Amino acid sequence: QIQLAEAGGGSVRSGGSLRLSCAASVYRQPTRYPTYCVAWFRQAPGKEREGVASIDSDDQTTYSDSVKGRFTVSQDKAASTLYLQMNNLSPEDTAKYYCAADPGHCVDPIQEGRTDDYGYWGQGTQVTVSS
Numbered sequence: 001q002i003q004l005a006e007a008g009g010g011s012v013r014s015g016g017s018l019r020l021s022c023a024a025s026v027y028r029q030p031t032r033y034p035t036y037c038v039a040w041f042r043q044a045p046g047k048e049r050e051g052v053a054s055i056d057s058d059d060q061t062t063y064s065d066s067v068k069g070r071f072t073v074s075q076d077k078a079a080s081t082l083y084l085q086m087n088n089l090s091p092e093d094t095a096k097y098y099c100a101a102d103p104g105h106c107v108d109p110i111q112e113g114r115t116d117d118y119g120y121w122g123q124g125t126q127v128t129v130s131s
Contacts, residue, residue, distance in 0.1 A: 002026045002033075002101045002120040009097060009125030012089055016129070020084040022099035022122060027080035033057075037106035039118060040073060040084045042095035042127075051110035052097070053084060062109045066092075089129045096124040 008020040026036045039054035053073035055061045061073055072085040082099055100118035108114045 002103075004099050004101060004120055004122035006097065006099050006122045006125040009127045011128045011130065014090055014129055014131045016089050017085070017087045018089065018127060020086065020097055020099075020125060020127070022082040022084075024080060024082050024099065024101060026101050026103075027075070027077045033103050035105050036101060036103055037117070038075065038082050038099065038101045039106070039110055040082075041098045041100055041113070041115065042093075043098070043124075044095040047095075049098070049113070049115055051113040051115075054106050054110040055082070056106045058105070060106070062106065062111065064111045064113075086127070089127075091129045091131050094127060094129050096126050098122055098124045 003025040005023045026033050035057045037056045040052040043049040053063045055073045070088045074083045099122045101120045102118045107117045
């Protein structure tokens, strides 16, 4: 069982920045989970959940085209935390952001948005960007 808990959402003006964090128990179980994939997804009202960024146990990252160059995914294994640094935010980034995890290396690039690649999900944190 992998527990995930997001934090850091809020409201920001267009062009601003936010950093999301996700406390992930997968980091505290290196023997049980020697390899893993952790990711950020987002879901806006009335839209499907879409992949944003992923990172695996070897620090390999993938990004969706919509956030490439603006968002950075990182992980602090010692702090058991996944991060998403979001810069140059726009109203189109408004959504509820979720972290997700699954044992093993990432199967598909996050651009494909395969939610079924991930068996564990957090509750989400809201990000609202105003113009």
